[in-house]
Amino acid sequence: MIIGVTGGIGSGKSTVARLFGELGIGWVDADDVARDIVAPGEPALDAIIERFGPEVMHEDGTLHRAALRNIVFEDANQRVWLESITHPRIRERLVEHLTRLGAHSPYVLLVSPLLFESGQDALVDRTLVVDVSEAEQIARTLARDHVSEQQVRAILAAQLPRDERCARADDIIDNSRGRDDTRRQVLALDRQYRDPIT
Numbered sequence: 390m391i392i393g394v395t396g397g398i399g400s401g402k403s404t405v406a407r408l409f410g411e412l413g414i415g416w417v418d419a420d421d422v423a424r425d426i427v428a429p430g431e432p433a434l435d436a437i438i439e440r441f442g443p444e445v446m447h448e449d450g451t452l453h454r455a456a457l458r459n460i461v462f463e464d465a466n467q468r469v470w471l472e473s474i475t476h477p478r479i480r481e482r483l484v485e486h487l488t489r490l491g492a493h494s495p496y497v498l499l500v501s502p503l504l505f506e507s508g509q510d511a512l513v514d515r516t517l518v519v520d521v522s523e524a525e526q527i528a529r530t531l532a533r534d535h536v537s538e539q540q541v542r543a544i545l546a547a548q549l550p551r552d553e554r555c556a557r558a559d560d561i562i563d564n565s566r567g568r569d570d571t572r573r574q575v576l577a578l579d580r581q582y583r584d585p586i587t
Contacts, residue, residue, distance in 0.1 A: 390496040391487055392582060393513035395504035397551060398544050399529035400519045401564040401571070406500045408575040415490035416498035419479060419509065422486065426478045427452045436474050441467075462543040476507050483512065496582045505549050505557055517578065518558035521565045523551060 394416075396402045406416045427434045429450045437457065438446055445457045461468040483499060490497045504510050521529075523545065530541045548554075555561055560581075562574045 391513040396519035399526040415494035417486040419501035515559040
């Protein structure tokens with residue numbers, strides 16, 4: 390069984406995935422795969438540089454993610470183009486990882502901030518939303534990523550609205566009450582996912 394874990398920026402998806410990992414559950418993060426497919430030598434990076442020019446590349450040949458982020462969150466058409474280049478490649482790699490992990494884990498997690506928006510929910514059997522308030526999302530992201538509030542709000546605007554994301558979830562973890570409470574919710578879901586019939 391594949392569980393799709395999603396949530397808005399700063400909601401704590403990685404924290405939840407690590408808590409499942411402590412229980413022996415394999416997981417793959419779509420953000421990690423998204424970084425892999427734009428590594429030097431990858432066709433997606435070549436296409437991005439051809440479209441946007443050398444300003445989206447560091448001197449060492451790696452992608453200048455902040456520069457690219459500024460472009461695509463100011464111009465929706467550029468974001469759509471970028472997603473058309475990256476999403477199919479990300480999906481292909483995710484399937485490879487999930488297949489490999491599934492051989493060693495009672496169930497696996499696909500952690501993806503754009504699970505619904507990218508259609509990756511078609512790859513999973515159940516969806517789990519990690520949820521916090523928008524104010525908390527903004528505060529956490531500002532503290533973690535050192536970006537402007539305007540950029541955080543642009544990212545939020547590009548993601549599914551919180552209420553719609555929660556409405557589409559099979560399961561929800563409220564990640565606003567501290568790590569111990571989140572761990573308790575993870576333990577309960579782990580029991581459910583290991584033995585889905587009961």
